[in-house]
Amino acid sequence: MTSTSASVQPHMPLRPPRLRSVNVTGPAGRLEATLNEGSQEAPFSALVCHPHPLGGGTMHNKVVYHAMKTLNAPEWGLCWPVLRFNFRGTGLSQGNHDGAAERGDVLAAIDWLVNAYSRPVVVAGFSFGAAMALNACCSQGRGDSNRRTSVRALALIGLPTRASAYDYSYPSLSSCTIPKLFLSGDRDQYAPAAQWRQAASSAAEPKSAVAIPGADHFFQGQLEQMQQALAGWLKEQLP
Numbered sequence: 001m002t003s004t005s006a007s008v009q010p011h012m013p014l015r016p017p018r019l020r021s022v023n024v025t026g027p028a029g030r031l032e033a034t035l036n037e038g039s040q041e042a043p044f045s046a047l048v049c050h051p052h053p054l055g056g057g058t059m060h061n062k063v064v065y066h067a068m069k070t071l072n073a074p075e076w077g078l079c080w081p082v083l084r085f086n087f088r089g090t091g092l093s094q095g096n097h098d099g100a101a102e103r104g105d106v107l108a109a110i111d112w113l114v115n116a117y118s119r120p121v122v123v124a125g126f127s128f129g130a131a132m133a134l135n136a137c138c139s140q141g142r143g144d145s146n147r148r149t150s151v152r153a154l155a156l157i158g159l160p161t162r163a164s165a166y167d168y169s170y171p172s173l174s175s176c177t178i179p180k181l182f183l184s185g186d187r188d189q190y191a192p193a194a195q196w197r198q199a200a201s202s203a204a205e206p207k208s209a210v211a212i213p214g215a216d217h218f219f220q221g222q223l224e225q226m227q228q229a230l231a232g233w234l235k236e237q238l239p
Contacts, residue, residue, distance in 0.1 A: 028095025033085035049129030059084035106136035124155035138176035161195035185215025
């Protein structure tokens with residue numbers, strides 16, 4: 001397991017990406033979604049999943065937005081098309097919050113990207129979105145194998161290991177061979193350092209773990225450092 005830090009230099013023309021609303025058909029109904037279009041030559045498409053809806057999380061969350069910008073904005077040098085969506089029961093998305101079935105919403109969003117772009121997908125999630133992304137991409141389920149072959153990398157931002165006096169573990173990590181980035185603040189109130197490092201250590205290779213010094217769960221005042229770590233790892237992992 002390695003730590004990553006890298007400065008990012010733009011290498012594509014600075015062209016403002018287009019933004020459009022799309023509808024994703026999820027297992028509980030229509031999912032409200034937004035697509036930031038990327039370069040036509042982009043080798044990947046990307047998905048970013050938002051934090052817990054009961055805590056106010058939506059696809060417009062600040063960390064989600066900055067992760068999207070890292071993957072999409074020309075100044076970061078990737079210029080991928082990026083899909084964000086609201087989990088079931090959030091915003092205009094149909095259905096009701098479940099807490100676990102949202103895994104199916106992530107899978108539906110991956111399917112949408114594969115159908116739209118026919119290229120590998122990079123999946124990122126923040127907090128609850130990281131847990132659901134991990135569950136969708138690494139757990140075993142009927143029909144999941146084809147989806148997993150479409151997922152080229154998984155960025156777990158602020159993956160929670162403790163919340164409301166409950167501890168969370170992720171046994172599927174031990175057999176998940178998708179390249180994984182564990183990215184959190186070293187003062188993350190929902191991921192005590194020892195638990196977070198244990199979760200990262202339990203994961204199958206390839207994996208990297210990056211703790212942003214002084215950052216809390218929401219990367220307050222440290223969002224650019226989060227973006228640098230995310231972009232740096234992706235450029236090393238997916239040259």
